[in-house]
Amino acid sequence: MENLLRFYIERALREPEVGKTTGSGPVVTISREFGCPSKPIGQMLTDTLNKVLVSAPVIKWRFINKELVESAANELNIQTNDLNYFMSSVGKGLLEDVLVSFTPGYVSSHRIRHTITNIISAMAQHGHFVIAGRGSVGVLHNHPNAIHVRLQAPIEWRIPEICKLRDVNADEALKLAHDTDKKRTALIELMYGHKFHPYLFDLHFNCSTLTKEQIVQTIMGLMKAKKTV
Numbered sequence: 001m002e003n004l005l006r007f008y009i010e011r012a013l014r015e016p017e018v019g020k021t022t023g024s025g026p027v028v029t030i031s032r033e034f035g036c037p038s039k040p041i042g043q044m045l046t047d048t049l050n051k052v053l054v055s056a057p058v059i060k061w062r063f064i065n066k067e068l069v070e071s072a073a074n075e076l077n078i079q080t081n082d083l084n085y086f087m088s089s090v091g092k093g094l095l096e097d098v099l100v101s102f103t104p105g106y107v108s109s110h111r112i113r114h115t116i117t118n119i120i121s122a123m124a125q126h127g128h129f130v131i132a133g134r135g136s137v138g139v140l141h142n143h144p145n146a147i148h149v150r151l152q153a154p155i156e157w158r159i160p161e162i163c164k165l166r167d168v169n170a171d172e173a174l175k176l177a178h179d180t181d182k183k184r185t186a187l188i189e190l191m192y193g194h195k196f197h198p199y200l201f202d203l204h205f206n207c208s209t210l211t212k213e214q215i216v217q218t219i220m221g222l223m224k225a226k227k228t229v
Contacts, residue, residue, distance in 0.1 A: 025127010035158030
């Protein structure tokens with residue numbers, strides 16, 4: 001996985017910005033409201049996809065979560081926390097001075113966006129990736145072999161989940177949910193180039209009424225219908 005990610009990073013830094021990819025291999029993006037379980041669902045989906053592979057040569061599916069940000073930060077020679085800060089601060093207008101404090105030197109917001117966009121696009125060209133967040137639905141919204149998933153749930157269900165996840169009280173969890181959802185929406189809009197809307201997604205799941213297994217099996221059903229698996 002590490003070598004494959006490095007290949008995409010190096011390719012992204014070499015090439016001009018490719019923009020929104022329009023074709024090639026199958027890919028699944030997973031977006032979520034804060035408190036919904038994208039990581040366990042993404043990993044379960046990846047494992048399920050790999051179990052049903054029967055063709056040769058077999059191309060294994062891979063799940064990408066925080067690895068994308070960490071690898072991009074390494075290649076840009078900035079701290080992962082700084083890159084995460086950029087990606088969570090997009091609602092502030094992408095002011096260049098947000099990045100001035102990055103060490104060991106200045107990295108422009110355009111270069112960061114360029115790198116993330118090109119990495120995600122290169123992965124989609126290869127295909128067989130399940131990508132959680134990172135504005136991937138915005139980059140790949142017109143990819144014909146992509147399925148875009150949205151995980152959501154009522155705030156009343158998400159608050160206890162956030163309390164357990166972050167060890168905070170209900171008031172803090174509510175603020176975290178609102179702030180994080182706003183930042184994630186802004187990141188999707190940055191990568192998409194337009195306002196966020198629900199029609200970016202092929203499937204919407206209510207995590208308060210469906211199990212992880214049910215969500216994964218439904219995604220698999222659509223992938224089989226679209227012949228992407």
